[in-house]
Amino acid sequence: xxxxIESLFDKLYAAVMVLCKxxxxxxxxxxxxxxxxxxxxKYIPFLDDxxxxxxxxxxxxVYMAFLSAALAIxxxxxxxxxxxxxxxxxxxxxxxxxxxxxxxLAFSVILVYQGFKFATTIGAxxxxxxxxxxxxxxxxxxxxxxxxxxxLFQLEVIYKHIxxxxxxxx
Numbered sequence: 001x002x003x004x005i006e007s008l009f010d011k012l013y014a015a016v017m018v019l020c021k022x023x024x025x026x027x028x029x030x031x032x033x034x035x036x037x038x039x040x041x042k043y044i045p046f047l048d049d050x051x052x053x054x055x056x057x058x059x060x061x062v063y064m065a066f067l068s069a070a071l072a073i074x075x076x077x078x079x080x081x082x083x084x085x086x087x088x089x090x091x092x093x094x095x096x097x098x099x100x101x102x103x104x105l106a107f108s109v110i111l112v113y114q115g116f117k118f119a120t121t122i123g124a125x126x127x128x129x130x131x132x133x134x135x136x137x138x139x140x141x142x143x144x145x146x147x148x149x150x151x152l153f154q155l156e157v158i159y160k161h162i163x164x165x166x167x168x169x170x
Contacts, residue, residue, distance in 0.1 A: 002165075009156050013074055016149055020067050023060040030057050052130040059139045066146035073104065074153040094161075101158045108150035115143030 030053050037049035072078045080100075085093055123140035127133070159165075 066142040070149035105154040111147030
């Protein structure tokens with residue numbers, strides 16, 4: 001059963017990683033097109049600097065930042081203070097780590113709740129300046145989306161911590 005669940009988390013991790021890569025590719029392509037349009041467009045009539053490029057690139061960056069934070073939770077690669085860990089008793093360290101994991105889980109739940117509320121209210125009512133037909137919901141959607149991934153990955157981290165199957169990456 002645990003292997004099936006871990007396999008499911010591996011697939012979720014891979015899917016989130018693919019999304020991050022796609023947003024990075026979109027970022028690079030749109031930015032390259034905008035730069036070419038800005039500096040070379042005056043010599044090539046069909047190549048222009050699209051007015052929407054900056055807002056869409058920023059939206060892609062928001063997706064990458066939040067989704068990659070979810071990826072870092074699963075691998076334990078967030079910045080952490082471990083300089084005193086070697087001096088603490090194992091049980092104290094176990095409890096402190098568990099407390100930290102629970103706090104991250106609570107923060108992730110808040111991201112889901114408040115992010116969804118924000119995206120569906122304020123975000124849904126606003127639109128991009130350069131693309132008035134496109135709702136700002138899409139700019140705020142990565143907050144609850146990544147929050148869901150963070151909750152799932154953090155639950156896996158807590159389970160592995162309690163069962164002794166996990167370990168921090170060094």
